Amino acid sequence: MxxxxxxxxxxxxxxxxxxxxxxxxxxxxxxxxxxxxxxxxxxxxxxxxxxxxxxxxxxxxxxxxxxxxxxxxxxxxxxxxxxxxxxxxxxxxxxxxxxxxxxxxxxxxxxxxxxxxxxxxxxxxxxxxxxxxxxGQRARNQIQAEVDMHALVQECIETTQLRHHLAPESIRFESGDASLLVRGNPDDLRTAVENILGNAVKYSPNGLHAVVRLALEGDAWIVLSVSDEGIGIATAHLKRIFKRFYRVPHRNVLKTKGTGLGLFLVRSIARQHGGDATAQSAGEGKGTTIRLQLPRLLEAVRRPQTN
Structure with missing residues (x-):
């Protein structure tokens, strides 16, 4: 009504x-x-x-x-x-x-x-x-800690597997050997990564098969991508899913739970850290890839110490 x-x-x-x-x-x-x-x-x-x-x-x-x-x-x-x-x-x-x-x-x-x-x-x-x-109320200049993204993502994967009772092979983690440090708020970044992983679990009704990649893009950016084989997203909704409270209408038939805040938080946190978040999907039923892009902490690629 x-x-x-x-x-x-x-x-x-x-x-x-x-x-x-x-x-x-x-x-x-x-x-x-x-x-x-x-x-x-x-x-x-x-x-x-x-x-x-x-x-x-x-x-x-x-x-x-x-x-x-x-x-x-x-x-x-x-x-x-x-x-x-x-x-x-x-x-x-x-x-x-x-x-x-x-x-x-x-x-x-x-x-x-x-x-x-x-x-x-x-x-x-x-x-x-x-x-x-x-x-939305935290100022960017309050974000000061040095965060190892490799360790943080690994921790988030383990937490997600434990929380959702997933098999170890359900999430494959690929990461290079380069320095993957960012300057930011560890709690907020952990929230962003866990929300991305939680979304992959939530919208994979036939079981999660995800690939998590953490790599450098150029010398200035660290990119985390989470690709699943779930229900996918129609092209018309790819930009809207990052809005506050927005949920793709047809996903309700799967009776998935959620508040419509997860991806909003992901993009808000990414932009507070000087980065961004985007979504890619070939269409409904063809899986989804969420990308989290953050500026690399270049000071971490520091000059070697001299005695």
């Missing part, structure tokens, strides 16, 4: 804007016909009608964008509500079972493991929402 109302609102605003622009054009042409021999009305009238038409077009675009933004906000709230409610409900159910029934020690340990996993999922959702608000 709400989606239908939003679509009706978009159609209404676009139709209204088109009608008002048409009326403005008719009035403008009429003004020119009536006053074409008089210089002063022409000088004043033509710019006025052009500004009026431009204002109507911009106002229509703004209204349509607001409707779309509200749609994304609703989708985000629904996703966050689900991400918070599901583990809480699960934890409560297992606690009630532990309270009311006599269970063996093995069953108790199994319940504890499930509740711990649910609490970690709950914490990850809360941290992601908080990080999304925090990352």
């Amino acid at each position: 709400r989606i239908t109302r939003r679509r009706s609102a978009k159609v209404f605003f676009i139709t209204l804007g088109a009608c008002l622009v048409g009326v403005a054009l008719i009035l403008g042409v009429g003004w020119i016909v009536l006053n074409w021999r008089r210089a002063w009305p022409m000088v004043v009238g033509i710019p006025f009608f052009l500004l009026l038409i431009a204002g109507l077009v911009l106002n229509t675009i703004f209204l349509v964008r607001e409707v779309r933004r509200n749609e994304r906000h609703d989708s985000f709230l629904n996703a966050v509500t689900h991400e918070l409610k599901t583990p809480i409900t699960s934890i409560r159910l297992y606690l009630e079972t532990l309270q009311r029934r006599t269970l063996s020690e093995e069953q108790r340990q199994q319940f504890y493991d499930i509740m711990l996993a649910d609490s970690e999922r709950l914490l990850a959702t809360v941290e992601q929402v908080l990080k999304a608000g925090e990352v």
Whole structure:
């Protein structure tokens, strides 16, 4: 019902804007016909009608964008509500079972493991929402630490495999021998890399088969690319997936969980560090590659020390 109302609102605003622009054009042409021999009305009238038409077009675009933004906000709230409610409900159910029934020690340990996993999922959702608000407010000049990207990516791969119970061969890591240091915030960079890997897991319904490459591009850039064989992304959505709250519509049929903040955080963190993030895909069903590009810490390729 709400989606239908939003679509009706978009159609209404676009139709209204088109009608008002048409009326403005008719009035403008009429003004020119009536006053074409008089210089002063022409000088004043033509710019006025052009500004009026431009204002109507911009106002229509703004209204349509607001409707779309509200749609994304609703989708985000629904996703966050689900991400918070599901583990809480699960934890409560297992606690009630532990309270009311006599269970063996093995069953108790199994319940504890499930509740711990649910609490970690709950914490990850809360941290992601908080990080999304925090990352846009941090000044770049506060980012000072020296980060070894090879070690950080290796750690993130191990964390992802452990968190999602993946086999070691599910992620192949390829990295060169060159110095791969950047200057940045280790926690933020870890968040970006884990979000990329988490996305690969989330959208590989038939099992993850990913290749993680970390390499130099020229002498100035370090590029991390994560390629999976998952459901892919249509070309029209490749740029939009980095927007806050945006989720590719057709992915919902897979009942994937998420808040629409993961790739937004990836690009925000990359740009805070002077880099960028992009996505590539041959189309739906053909896998996806996410690239994270960061400026190399050139001081790390330092002059050899002299005794």
